[in-house]
Amino acid sequence: MTATTPTSPAGRRGRRPGANTTRQAVLDAARARFAADGFTATTIRRVAADAGVDVSLVMQFFRSKDELFAAVMSIPADALTRFSTAFEGTDDGLGARVVRTFLDMWEGGVPSSEPLMAMLRGAIVNEQAASRLREFLEERLLVDAIASRAVDDPTLRAGVVSSMLVGLVVGRGVVGVPTLAGADRETLVALVGPAVQAVLAPSAPAPAATAPDGGGTGR
Known part of the structure; x- marks a missing residue:
């Protein structure tokens, strides 16, 4: 059979x-x-x-x-678009827009989040990823934020802001610093935005930002 x-x-x-x-x-x-x-x-x-x-x-x-x-590590087109959009409009509130957009891109569950986080984690141990991350951040900052503004030391300013933003995301998503990881996003925007504003557009004052309830230092 x-x-x-x-x-x-x-x-x-x-x-x-x-x-x-x-x-x-x-x-x-x-x-x-x-x-x-x-x-x-x-x-x-x-x-x-x-x-x-x-x-x-x-x-x-x-x-x-x-x-x-x-x-x-191929950077999605939507990441470039979202990052560029943060620099549209006047200088007022620029720092807050940049910080909010940056956190949204890395943590907001948008299509760009996973490749960008993979790049960020990889940059710690992989030179190719580190180079790609530097190019993405500094070149976009120079093109979108600084080149069109009358500021001195544009390359240095781009590097400083890049370090601030990357450090914020690394502290929250990679190292997991408890106070950063547990902080409300808008609280971080209110705290970090003025510092980014001072670097990118020093002549434009940042609007007063009020942190959400419970967003104090706790001290």
Whole structure:
């Protein structure tokens, strides 16, 4: 007696219809993993498991973790647009707009959040990520915020603001400093906005900002 047993889809582990679809699934899994765990802790094996494919298939698309990370770090167009929008309008309130937009981009659950957080976490241990992050922040600040304003030392100002913003997000999302991680976003905007304002547009006063209830120092 002969019987024909159809091949079960479950037995074809590591394959999905369409190379483009599978490659995108790997990228999506890697983006989330790099954003959550950082460059060092992320492995090809874990990314493959997250994507539901074999490790060998991941290696067919991306020959190394560095190459996979480089693909993940592609900055979405919406991130550039959102960052540029913060600098539109008058100088009044510029610092608050920049801080609020920056936090929204990294923490707001928008499409740019995961690749930007992956880049930020990776920058701590990966020079390629650090370079990409520097270029993104300083060049956008120079182009969008400082080049059009009559200020001295524009490159230095871009670097100072970049350090302030990155330090804020690292303290909240990477290091997890309790007071920063638990702070209301608008409270941080009210505290950090005037400092960013003073660097980017020193001639324009920042409007008085009132922190939400419970946003005091607690001292």
